[in-house]
Amino acid sequence: MPKSRVFVLAALAPLILAHASPAATPAPKEVRYGFLSSGNPAGEAVTRFEANGERVYTFEFNDRGRGPKTSTRVRLDDKGFPVLVETTGHDYWKSPVEERFERKQGRLVWKNASETEDRPAGEAAFYLSLNGPPQETELLARVLLAAPNHRLPVLPTGEGRIEKVASAKVQAEGGDGETRTVDLYAISGLGFTPFYFWLDDQRNLFASVSGWSDLYLDGWKSAVPELLEVQNAAVAARQKELAGKLARRPAGGLVIQHARLFDPETRTVQPGTTVVVAGNRIQAVGKDGEVAAPAGFEVVDAKGKTLLPGLWDMHTHLGDDDGVFHLAAGVTTVRDLANDTDKLLDLRRQWDSGEAIGPRVLMAGFMDGPGPYAGPTKVLVDTEEKGLAAVDNYAKLGYVQIKLYSSLDPKLVPAIVKRAHEHGLRVSGHIPNGMTAEQAVRAGFDEIQHANFLILNFLSPEIDTRTPARFSEVAKQAAGLDLQSDRVKSFIALLKERGTVSDPTLVAFEGNFTARKGEIDPSLAAVADRFPPQVRRTLFSGGLNPPADQVQRYRDSYRAMQNIVRELHKAGVTIVAGTDALAGFAYHRELELYVDAGIPAPDVLRIATLDAARVMKRDKELGTVAPGKLADLILVDGDPAARIQDIRRVVLTVKDGVIYDPAALYGAVGVGPSR
Numbered sequence: 001m002p003k004s005r006v007f008v009l010a011a012l013a014p015l016i017l018a019h020a021s022p023a024a025t026p027a028p029k030e031v032r033y034g035f036l037s038s039g040n041p042a043g044e045a046v047t048r049f050e051a052n053g054e055r056v057y058t059f060e061f062n063d064r065g066r067g068p069k070t071s072t073r074v075r076l077d078d079k080g081f082p083v084l085v086e087t088t089g090h091d092y093w094k095s096p097v098e099e100r101f102e103r104k105q106g107r108l109v110w111k112n113a114s115e116t117e118d119r120p121a122g123e124a125a126f127y128l129s130l131n132g133p134p135q136e137t138e139l140l141a142r143v144l145l146a147a148p149n150h151r152l153p154v155l156p157t158g159e160g161r162i163e164k165v166a167s168a169k170v171q172a173e174g175g176d177g178e179t180r181t182v183d184l185y186a187i188s189g190l191g192f193t194p195f196y197f198w199l200d201d202q203r204n205l206f207a208s209v210s211g212w213s214d215l216y217l218d219g220w221k222s223a224v225p226e227l228l229e230v231q232n233a234a235v236a237a238r239q240k241e242l243a244g245k246l247a248r249r250p251a252g253g254l255v256i257q258h259a260r261l262f263d264p265e266t267r268t269v270q271p272g273t274t275v276v277v278a279g280n281r282i283q284a285v286g287k288d289g290e291v292a293a294p295a296g297f298e299v300v301d302a303k304g305k306t307l308l309p310g311l312w313d314m315h316t317h318l319g320d321d322d323g324v325f326h327l328a329a330g331v332t333t334v335r336d337l338a339n340d341t342d343k344l345l346d347l348r349r350q351w352d353s354g355e356a357i358g359p360r361v362l363m364a365g366f367m368d369g370p371g372p373y374a375g376p377t378k379v380l381v382d383t384e385e386k387g388l389a390a391v392d393n394y395a396k397l398g399y400v401q402i403k404l405y406s407s408l409d410p411k412l413v414p415a416i417v418k419r420a421h422e423h424g425l426r427v428s429g430h431i432p433n434g435m436t437a438e439q440a441v442r443a444g445f446d447e448i449q450h451a452n453f454l455i456l457n458f459l460s461p462e463i464d465t466r467t468p469a470r471f472s473e474v475a476k477q478a479a480g481l482d483l484q485s486d487r488v489k490s491f492i493a494l495l496k497e498r499g500t501v502s503d504p505t506l507v508a509f510e511g512n513f514t515a516r517k518g519e520i521d522p523s524l525a526a527v528a529d530r531f532p533p534q535v536r537r538t539l540f541s542g543g544l545n546p547p548a549d550q551v552q553r554y555r556d557s558y559r560a561m562q563n564i565v566r567e568l569h570k571a572g573v574t575i576v577a578g579t580d581a582l583a584g585f586a587y588h589r590e591l592e593l594y595v596d597a598g599i600p601a602p603d604v605l606r607i608a609t610l611d612a613a614r615v616m617k618r619d620k621e622l623g624t625v626a627p628g629k630l631a632d633l634i635l636v637d638g639d640p641a642a643r644i645q646d647i648r649r650v651v652l653t654v655k656d657g658v659i660y661d662p663a664a665l666y667g668a669v670g671v672g673p674s675r
Contacts, residue, residue, distance in 0.1 A: 009290075013473065029049055029565045032046045036224070040639070042213075043061025044136060045352070053075070056071065057071070057072040058070065064373045064406070066093060072085065072129070072132065076139070080139060080143045081103075082103075082127055083568065085100070085101040085129055086216050087099040087132050091131055096543065097113070098113075099130060101129070108121050109569070115130065115402050115537070126140055126155065128154050128155065130267075135252050135624075137197055140160060141185060141197070141203065145203065158190060158253075161354070163186055168224055169182075171222070172277050173219055175448075180200055181201060182206045185199060191378075192669070194670055196234070208225065221579075234467070243356050246665055247658050249658050253277055253297040255274065255294070255298065255306060255660065257293070259306065259635070260303060260305065261275070261307045261308075262306055262605055263624065265610060266452075267600075267603060269306065273287065274286060274287070274492065279628065281630060285626060305635050306636045307625065307634070308636065309625055310333060312577065313334045313359075314576040314577060314578035315337050315580045316337060316580070317337065318347055320356075321669055323351055323358020324358070324586035324663075324668060326359045327660050332654075333622065335401070335447065341609075348361040364400070367381070367408065371407045384415045399615065401427070402416065402429075403429040406625075413432060414661055428445060429448075431456065431465060433464060437456065450504065450509075451561040452470055454568075455561060474561070475546065478561060479556035483563055495568065496572050502568050505581070506594070509558060509561060510522055510558060512543035513555065516545065519540065524582065527674075529669075530674065531671040531672075566569075574615060577590050577594070578590070591604050591608055592644050605640060609624070631654055631657040632656065636651065653665075
C-alpha cells in the first residue's frame with residue numbers, strides 16, 4: 001500500500017469496516033470478513049459475540065511485511081454507544097497498541113499512545129478509536145442513523161454525518177447462491193472527504209471497497225466488483241458536481257499582469273511581466289506595457305506575486321479526491337507510479353475531460369514478483385514471458401514508464417528493461433531484492449525511486465529489501481555512511497554518466513524516521529491546524545518509533561538521506577520531486593526539504609517544473625511559461641525563489657486554461673484557510 005493510502009487508512013481507522021449484530025434477531029457467535037489488497041488476499045476481520053453481550057473485534061492484514069494486528073473489546077449501552085473500548089496489538093508499522101476508553105460515573109476517560117483525556121460526559125457523543133478496529137464503523141453508522149438529522153458529535157472533537165447514497169442487488173459466490181440487496185452509505189465530517197461503506201437490510205456491515213483495499217462478508221467476494229462499480233459511479237457524480245462549481249474557463253481568455261515571472265531555464269525572476277492565455281495555450285509573454293490585454297479577456301493583477309509554471313509531483317498513487325488537493329497546491333501534472341489499471345485510466349479520462357478536477361496524468365505500469373511481500377498490484381510476474389507480456393500491455397494502454405518492485409526476480413530485469421526501451425518506455429522502481437542499486441543502473445534502470453535505495457547500495461547485501469528492513473536498517477545505519485568516500489563518489493559518478501534520475505521522496509521518510517508518538521509529524525506540522533480534527537489527531541502517532549537511545553540516530557540517518565540528495569545535485573545528477581505521501585501538502589514539504597538539504601531554492605523550483613518536464617519528454621509543451629505552450633500556471637503570494645516556504649501560498653491555479661481558486665478547492669475537502 002503506498003504511503004498516501006496508508007495515511008488515509010490511518011486517518012480514518014475507525015471508519016473503514018465494521019459489523020454488529022441485528023437488533024431484532026439473535027446475534028451469531030462469529031462473523032468473518034475477507035480482506036483484499038489490490039485484488040489479492042491480504043488479511044481478515046472477525047467479529048465475535050460474547051455471552052456477556054460484549055463484542056471482540058480482530059483485524060489484521062499484511063502489506064509487504066507491514067500492517068496492523070489488533071484485538072478490540074467493546075461494551076455498548078442500550079443506545080449503541082460504547083461505554084468501554086479496549087484495543088491491544090500493533091499498528092501498521094508494528095508499534096505496540098494499547099488504547100482504552102471508558103464512560104463511567106459521569107466522566108469520559110481515554111488513553112492511547114498520543115492522547116490522555118479525562119472530561120465530564122456531556123451530550124451523547126461517539127468515541128472514535130485512534131487505533132481501533134475497522135469494525136467500529138457499523139457501530140458509528142447505527143447511532144448516526146438513529147440521531148436527529150443523522151448527525152452526532154464525535155470524540156475527541158468534531159461531528160459525523162451519514163447519508164444513504166445508493167443500493168445494489170448482489171449474489172453470493174457460486175453463481176446460483178443467495179441474493180441480497182445492500183445499501184451504500186457515506187459518513188462525512190470526519191476525514192477530508194466522505195467515507196463509503198455497504199450495509200445489508202439489517203444495517204450489518206456487508207462490505208467496504210475501494211480497489212486498493214476491499215473488505216467483504218465471507219462468501220460474497222464475487223460481489224466486490226459490482227459494489228465497486230456502483231460506488232465509483234456515486235463518487236464520479238460527486239466529483240462532477242464539484243467540477244461544475246469549482247472549475248472556471250474565462251469567456252474570452254486570461255491576462256495576468258504585473259507578475260514576477262520565474263523562468264526555470266535561467267532560474268531567475270523577471271519582474272513586471274504580462275502573460276496572455278487564450279483557450280488552453282499561452283498566447284504572449286512580455287513586459288508590462290508591451291503586451292496588450294485583448295478586449296473581453298479577464299485581467300488578474302499579480303502585483304507582489306510570483307507566476308510559475310505548474311508544478312510536477314513525480315511520485316503519486318492517485319485516488320478520486322487527490323486531484324483537488326494537487327490543483328489546490330499548484331501541482332498541475334503528476335506521474336502515477338502504481339495503481340489499478342482500470343481505475344487510473346478512468347481517473348485520467350475524467351480529469352482530462354473536465355468531468356472531475358485533477359492534474360495531467362502520466363502513467364507508469366507497475367509489476368512485481370509473487371510472494372509474501374509482493375507489492376499492491378495484480379501484475380505479478382515470475383517468468384520472462386509474463387514480464388514481456390506485461391510491458392507490451394502497458395505500452396498498448398498508453399503508459400510511458402515501467403516500475404519494477406522489490407520481489408521481482410533480478411534475473412528478469414534485463415529482458416524487461418530491453419522490451420520497455422524498445423517501446424520507448426522509461427524503467428524505474430525499487431531495487432529488486434538480491435540486486436544493488438549499482439547493478440540496477442548497469443542493467444538499464446533509468447531512474448531509482450526513494451532515497452533509501454541509494455543508501456542500501458552501501459549496506460549489507462543480506463538485508464531483505466522486500467521487507468520493512470529497507471526502512472529500519474537505513475534508519476539504523478545511514479548516519480554512519482561517509483558520503484565523501486570513494487565508493488559513494490563512484491556510485492554518484494555512475495548515475496551522472498548513465499543519466500540515471502533520482503526520485504528521492506524525502507517527505508515519505510521524514511515522519512517515519514523523525515516523528516515520535518505524542519509529537520506532531522514534522523512533514524505536516526506547518527498545515528496540521530487546517531485539517532479536520534479527526535485527521536489531525538493521527539499526526540501524533542509517530543513513525544518507526546525507535547527506542548529512546550536510537551532517536552537521535554534515526555534523525556541523523558534522515559539527515560544523511562537529505563545529504564546524499566544534496567550530493568547528487570552537486571554532481572549534476574537529475575532529481576525529480578515526488579512525494580508518495582499526502583497529495584499537495586506533502587509536495588510543498590518535499591521542496592522545502594531539498595532547500596534544507598542545501599539545494600538553492602531557484603534550483604529546486606527548476607526541479608519542480610522544467611527538469612520534470614524534460615525527464616518525461618514533455619518540455620516542448622510544458623515546464624516553462626512561454627508562447628505556444630500549454631497554459632499550466634500558478635500564482636504564488638510571495639517569492640518562492642527567495643523563500644521556498646512561499647510555495648505553500650498558491651492563490652491561483654491554471655491547468656489547461658481552466659482557472660481554479662485554491663481556497664475554494666481546499667474548502668471542498670475540509671481543509672481550512674491558511675493562517
